[in-house]
Amino acid sequence: QITPTNTKELRGALVGPTSAAVGAAIVPQQQRGRALSAVFAGFTLSTVVGVPAATWLSLTLGWRGALACVGVLAIIAAIAVAITVLTANDPAPLQPRAFIGLLVRLRVMAALATSTMHLAAQFTIYALMAALLIDPFGLEPTQLPMAMLLFGVRSVLGNAVAGTLADRFGAPRIVLASFAGLAGIFGLLSLPLSPVTAAFAVAGCAASGTLFTAPQQVRLTALVPPRSMRLCWR
Numbered sequence: 001q002i003t004p005t006n007t008k009e010l011r012g013a014l015v016g017p018t019s020a021a022v023g024a025a026i027v028p029q030q031q032r033g034r035a036l037s038a039v040f041a042g043f044t045l046s047t048v049v050g051v052p053a054a055t056w057l058s059l060t061l062g063w064r065g066a067l068a069c070v071g072v073l074a075i076i077a078a079i080a081v082a083i084t085v086l087t088a089n090d091p092a093p094l095q096p097r098a099f100i101g102l103l104v105r106l107r108v109m110a111a112l113a114t115s116t117m118h119l120a121a122q123f124t125i126y127a128l129m130a131a132l133l134i135d136p137f138g139l140e141p142t143q144l145p146m147a148m149l150l151f152g153v154r155s156v157l158g159n160a161v162a163g164t165l166a167d168r169f170g171a172p173r174i175v176l177a178s179f180a181g182l183a184g185i186f187g188l189l190s191l192p193l194s195p196v197t198a199a200f201a202v203a204g205c206a207a208s209g210t211l212f213t214a215p216q217q218v219r220l221t222a223l224v225p226p227r228s229m230r231l232c233w234r
Helices: 004-013 015-025 029-084 096-103 106-127 129-134 141-169 171-188 195-223 226-232
Strands: none
Touching: 015 029, 029 141, 029 195, 106 129, 106 171, 106 195, 129 141, 129 195, 141 171, 141 195, 171 195
């Protein structure tokens, strides 16, 4: 059921894909990895800075004040985009049939399914971090905020190098390295680790996870030729 609340969530969910598409479109192909890393830096930094800042604002100003601050920042970002991201002309309307035709291509479907499974693995670890670290490995509850901070910092670092590595070594190799890193860490977490080692291992999931995002977006843009994309907006 569509309600005012989840309608806002749906509109918010458009920001990430749209930002990635614009970031990839306004730079040469050989710079797409770094451009997408810059776009996704905002998402990873929100893990480290945004969540604590929002918590502090809600405690200081109340939830209305915190949401008002988010609204002000959104207006500033919209103005900055309007000024800096220039287009030669207004885009033509999207042609849904042509767009769906791209989505049902086997290679595109496989890439999208890969992204879904990878992100599900990464965010499952993040969502269940307390249960994963406290019960099996004996991490003290008071140490959990530091473990989450470490997770966020490693997310930023993984994203920071992902684009450059993709541009230098090719996006498919970095995607494979990300999967290999996640698989290795999941195997490591099956061993009897100390609490600190387990926390660093879980933080490694963050680094391997964000190492995937920008290179996979580069792969997706390469899978769909520009001529095919133009057909969607004729």
